[in-house]
Amino acid sequence: MSDRDDFSELIGSARNVTKCSSFYFNGRIRYGTKGEKVEERFLCMNAFRVYICSIKIPVKIESQFNILSIKLIDRTSDSHVIIETEEKQVHSLYSLHDKASIQPFLLILIRNLHAVFPHRLQAIVEIRPENEYDKLLRLSNEYYEDILNGIRPCGGFSVRYECACDLYQSSCHKYVQNLIDNVFAHRVSREFTFREFESLTQKDWLPIIHALRHNEWFTKLTIENTKLSSENIDELCTVTRLCETIKDLRLVNCGLTKDFGTRFGHCLSVTCVENLDLSNNTLEDKGLINLSSSLQQRKLPLRSINLQSCSITHKSLQAFHTTLMNNTCLLKNLQTLNLSGNRIKEENCITILFSNNDNMLEELHLSDVEFSLESTSHGSKQIFDIIFNKISP
Incomplete structure (x- = not known):
């Protein structure tokens, strides 16, 4: 031979x-x-x-x-x-x-x-x-001929997804690629949503999330009403740390707990995300305190924060608001804060927000809280959205 x-x-x-x-x-x-x-x-x-x-x-x-x-x-x-x-x-x-x-x-x-x-x-x-x-x-x-020459939909997301599937040795779903290339690519909002992939397992989600690490196309990432696996939470933290184009991050009712505060906190100080929605997750006081600690080091602006129904109390809000007061970049840029649906029993953790003239807050959502808002609303003209409150007599 x-x-x-x-x-x-x-x-x-x-x-x-x-x-x-x-x-x-x-x-x-x-x-x-x-x-x-x-x-x-x-x-x-x-x-x-x-x-x-x-x-x-x-x-x-x-x-x-x-x-x-x-x-x-x-x-x-x-x-x-x-x-x-x-x-x-x-x-x-x-x-x-x-x-x-x-x-x-x-x-x-x-x-x-x-x-x-x-x-x-x-x-x-x-x-x-x-x-x-x-x-x-x-x-x-x-x-060598460039078989991928030319402009690719969503900045070549499908190629990165297929490569990530090989990395995790998981199945590459062609309908995921087709959906991204033919539907997501035409969204004016450039939003990446996961509701279209609810039929897939959390393991199947991992390469999809990984493919967003160095995304240059999508500016908004939304996951709602799905309990995220620990592995996917870690990957999301990596994505928010590395990706410079995602400005809006919505993780609504995703089963996030107090431990998320520590895990997400590591990237919160450097992420380019400007609008953060963590509503309907049981972050509890410990989770918010850990997030607040990371925010102290942040040098980039946050425009809006949604902590509605996150099982937090006035205890962690004191730490959160103290962080805002001590970080001029945050205080001067935060426009919307949603604290509705939490067990807030002391109003001083709210009024402290308005003791600094640098405060640029335009919307403060405080529906369904547990303290009287009469004195707060009278003394703070910048509170524009206080609705459906349980105001004590």
């Missing part, structure tokens, strides 16, 4: 074990294993995943990673590249021969990454040397 026949058999075996009908790249390389040992391996890649396989037939997958997990690409020489992933794994790839180049693999890898992140790749993946990215992208444009 010739070398060509051997290589064809190797490719066939690799396709079988990886369940890939075709590869974007395949070839023999040398791969750094334990210590400084370097051994021959078979490297192959489809649109979203890289495989390092044995060279013995039947082929076995020894290592693999999704391109979304790549954090660093370091081209140390023409024949050597180091790839680091989120899992803190280091993949050291060498060309099969010292005089050969590993550039063909790099060109395709950069091309695939650029297809997923056409405008933000350099901000997501560190590429060394610093001038290497432009060079590799130019060469890849020259050698």
Whole structure:
């Protein structure tokens, strides 16, 4: 059997074990294993995943990673590249021969990454040397046809979703992609809603949420009346931390508890969200206190906050309002605050809002609270919306 026949058999075996009908790249390389040992391996890649396989037939997958997990690409020489992933794994790839180049693999890898992140790749993946990215992208444009060329609906969300499905090894639902490309893309509001995906499991939601991490299209994210899994809550926190375009975040009646205050608090100080709706979640005092602590460090404005029916009391509102008073950026920009449906028994935690002339509040919703609003409404002209209150005699 010739070398060509051997290589064809190797490719066939690799396709079988990886369940890939075709590869974007395949070839023999040398791969750094334990210590400084370097051994021959078979490297192959489809649109979203890289495989390092044995060279013995039947082929076995020894290592693999999704391109979304790549954090660093370091081209140390023409024949050597180091790839680091989120899992803190280091993949050291060498060309099969010292005089050969590993550039063909790099060109395709950069091309695939650029297809997923056409405008933000350099901000997501560190590429060394610093001038290497432009060079590799130019060469890849020259050698490989861009099958995704042109403007893609919703900034290419469907491609990122499909890649995220591969990352989580979950099913890619074509109707999700069709809905995004043909319905969501025509929304003037650029709102991403999840009510259309209620038939899917929480596990199926995970890659959808992940695909919003580096979104540049949608400006509003809404999830209502669905209890979110812990994993999806964590992913939402990551999305709000990384995404710069989502300004409105509505998580209404999503089963969020006091622990959410701590988890979401880590990103609240840096998120670009300006309108936050957490209504009808049992955040309780502990949750609001944790959120308030994070707000102290926030340097970006918040326009509106909805905490209606969040099981909070005057105890946590004292901490929340103190944070507002001490953060001039928040105080000067907050226009709407909804505290309706909470067990607020002391009015001083409301009147404190109006003791500072920097206060720009235009709407304060206080329906269904537990203290008399007569003195508050008379003394604070900026309270414009106090309706359906249980005012004590």
